[in-house]
Amino acid sequence: MPIRKRQPSVAAFMVVLTLLFGSESLLWCPTAWTQEEVASSIRRYRQRELSTGYYEEYEVKPRRQRALVEIPGVRGGFLPYSPSAAAAVQIRTRLADSHRGLKFYERRRCEDCHVQETKNIHTLRNGLTCRQCHGVEPIASINYYYSPMNPVRRHAYVCSKCHEGANASFAAYIVHAPNPALIQTKREFPVLFYVFWIMITLSVGIFVVFLPHTLAWNLRELFQKRKDGTDHEDQG
Amino acid sequence: MKTRVKRFGPVDRAFHALLIVTFLTQSATGLSRMFIETSWGKGLAGLFGGYNSALTLHKYVGLVMIIGFLAHVGHLVLRIGRHPARSLSGPDSMLPRFADIREFFQHIGWFFGKSPHPKFDRWGYWEKMDYLGAAFWGMLVMGASGLVLAYPMTSTKFIPGWGLNVALWVHRIEALLAMTHVFIIHFAVAHLRRHNFPMDRTMFEGSTSLESLRHEKAGWVNRLKQEGVLDSLLVSESGLFARVLYYTFGCAAIMCGVYLLVGGLLNSGRITW
Numbered sequence: 001m002p003i004r005k006r007q008p009s010v011a012a013f014m015v016v017l018t019l020l021f022g023s024e025s026l027l028w029c030p031t032a033w034t035q036e037e038v039a040s041s042i043r044r045y046r047q048r049e050l051s052t053g054y055y056e057e058y059e060v061k062p063r064r065q066r067a068l069v070e071i072p073g074v075r076g077g078f079l080p081y082s083p084s085a086a087a088a089v090q091i092r093t094r095l096a097d098s099h100r101g102l103k104f105y106e107r108r109r110c111e112d113c114h115v116q117e118t119k120n121i122h123t124l125r126n127g128l129t130c131r132q133c134h135g136v137e138p139i140a141s142i143n144y145y146y147s148p149m150n151p152v153r154r155h156a157y158v159c160s161k162c163h164e165g166a167n168a169s170f171a172a173y174i175v176h177a178p179n180p181a182l183i184q185t186k187r188e189f190p191v192l193f194y195v196f197w198i199m200i201t202l203s204v205g206i207f208v209v210f211l212p213h214t215l216a217w218n219l220r221e222l223f224q225k226r227k228d229g230t231d232h233e234d235q236g
Numbered sequence: 237m238k239t240r241v242k243r244f245g246p247v248d249r250a251f252h253a254l255l256i257v258t259f260l261t262q263s264a265t266g267l268s269r270m271f272i273e274t275s276w277g278k279g280l281a282g283l284f285g286g287y288n289s290a291l292t293l294h295k296y297v298g299l300v301m302i303i304g305f306l307a308h309v310g311h312l313v314l315r316i317g318r319h320p321a322r323s324l325s326g327p328d329s330m331l332p333r334f335a336d337i338r339e340f341f342q343h344i345g346w347f348f349g350k351s352p353h354p355k356f357d358r359w360g361y362w363e364k365m366d367y368l369g370a371a372f373w374g375m376l377v378m379g380a381s382g383l384v385l386a387y388p389m390t391s392t393k394f395i396p397g398w399g400l401n402v403a404l405w406v407h408r409i410e411a412l413l414a415m416t417h418v419f420i421i422h423f424a425v426a427h428l429r430r431h432n433f434p435m436d437r438t439m440f441e442g443s444t445s446l447e448s449l450r451h452e453k454a455g456w457v458n459r460l461k462q463e464g465v466l467d468s469l470l471v472s473e474s475g476l477f478a479r480v481l482y483y484t485f486g487c488a489a490i491m492c493g494v495y496l497l498v499g500g501l502l503n504s505g506r507i508t509w
Contacts, residue, residue: 119508125272125287165389172397173388179509180405195402199409206417214424216347221430 096146097138117176133158133175238470240443241457251308252439255370256489258301263415263496265294270408274503295386298379305375327357327459330368336361355455362425374414381407419497423490435490440482443471 092098099105110130111118122128131139133149140147148157155171163170178185180196244252264280268290271277284290316323323329338354340361345351384391384403392400426436431452438444449457460466474482 124508125269163389167389167392169395170388170392170397170400172392173400174398177401189398189401191398192402192405196405196409199406199413203409203413206413210417210421213344213347214421216344218424218429220347224430 093141093143094145095141096144098141098144099139120175120177122175132161238472239447240441240445240471240473241449241460241466242443242469242471243438244442246442247311249439249442251304251311253485254304255301256485258297258304259414259418260489260492260496261297262294262301263411264492265290265297266411267415267496267500269294271500271503271507273508274506276499276503277507280499295382298382298386301375302379302383305371305379308371327359327456330359330364332361332364332368336364353451353454355458356453357455357459358453360453366422369417370414374410377410378407378414381410415493415496415500419493423493427486427490435483435486437479437482437486440486441474441478443473445473446470 092100102108114130118124118130122133123130135148140149142149142151144150148154151168151171155166155168159166159171174189177192178188180189180192181200185193185196265284268277268280268284269287272281272287281287281290284293324331325333327333327335335357339356342351342354343361346353381403384395385400385407388397388400391403426432426439427434431448436444446457457466460469473479
């Protein structure tokens with residue numbers, strides 16, 4: 001009896017294909033099953049929220065951008081990274097270990113370098129430490145795709161630890177907000193800069209007029225001569 | 237003996253008393269949180285049970301203020317509905333008039349002996365500014381920014397999260413403006429002036445002495461005489477117990493305000509803004 005040669009079926013081919021692509025999915029970012037990510041504010045959140053979409057610009061595109069260690073102001077060119085400038089301040093936006101290569105890193109404290117970043121309400125008034133939000137070592141860059149601080153999942157992984165029910169729009173709160181009075185804030189956070197100065201101008205304007213007014217009024221009454229038992233003898 | 241002219245009804249006086257209590261509570265709880273880095277702020281927060289409890293109280297009292305504001309607006313609508321023409325225009329209206337600008341400059345001229353004292357009518361320009369600035373501009377700005385901050389999960393469904401940063405600064409600056417205005421300018425005008433010292437109890441008692449009005453609001457007194465309604469507005473002075481109560485309450489409020497003002501100014505360089 002001739003042995004019938006088995007032909008690979010289409011079904012088997014599909015199984016192999018599924019396993020192949022399925023195994024790749026194991027390498028994808030681990031998500032919390034109950035907490036969806038902001039894959040697209042246009043498709044998802046835009047349907048439920050009225051927002052300017054400010055947080056949209058933070059979204060990352062995995063596998064399309066390199067993990068960069070850049071020098072400020074040198075974002076392109078033939079050699080954007082220079083080892084000789086490694087000691088200088090660098091932009092490390094998408095690194096798994098944002099402090100990679102820093103000398104004596106183990107012996108430093110966060111506030112040794114990030115002085116300004118410690119001056120915020122979360123740290124000063126609620127006693128949070130850096131690691132409570134930024135995680136344990138190695139501390140990933142904010143825009144590193146797998147970082148809990150990545151804006152696609154920050155609201156679910158970080159903010160909601162204290163702020164129950166935090167959404168992606170809520171997570172767009174700027175914890176390390178710049179000083180609103182400074183001129184560079186005009187570029188970094190223009191709405192805050194202009195609103196701050198409008199309010200300050202209003203307040204100062206009121207006091208410039210009414211403080212001298214009140215002082216003059218009080219002095220006038222204080223030194224008013226009494227005539228016929230009245231204070232305002234010259235009121236006409 | 238009827239020596240005083242009725243100026244405010246019981247509802248207006250109740251609103252003012254409510255505003256005093258809620259405004260001082262909001263000032264104290266808000267400043268205790270703003271100054272929590274200092275020992276003064278910690279002590280202040282301790283009165284309310286600490287940093288977090290102060291915020292809880294701040295939110296609830298803020299809601300009381302907003303409800304009070306809405307009730308006041310409702311009360312205004314009812315009153316305006318009764319006399320729309322007189323309420324919205326003319327000398328009995330709280331809305332600004334061109335005469336206020338003229339009286340403002342004439343008053344300044346009087347400060348320096350350059351012009352006679354203006355014959356103010358029922359409302360002086362400073363009273364209109366206090367009322368419109370505090371009850372309307374202040375309540376709207378503080379109430380709106382406060383609600384955004386008090387319910388961030390809900391508000392960030394309508395505004396982006398960085399709107400909370402903006403709302404916080406608006407709330408802060410407007411609060412400082414309101415407190416310094418009340419604790420310096422309002423107190424100096426209503427209490428510190430020789431004319432009123434130590435306290436103008438008009439807003440508590442509801443009436444002002446006719447003698448005092450003849451000097452400060454001569455225009456109003458003359459108009460009431462011409463209209464023949466002055467006698468109908470004359471009332472007797474309140475009893476001793478009531479006056480003691482008014483002075484105690486008013487002076488206690490002043491002391492609270494001055495304490496907050498001085499404490500805030502002394503410690504303003506010790507906090508991270």
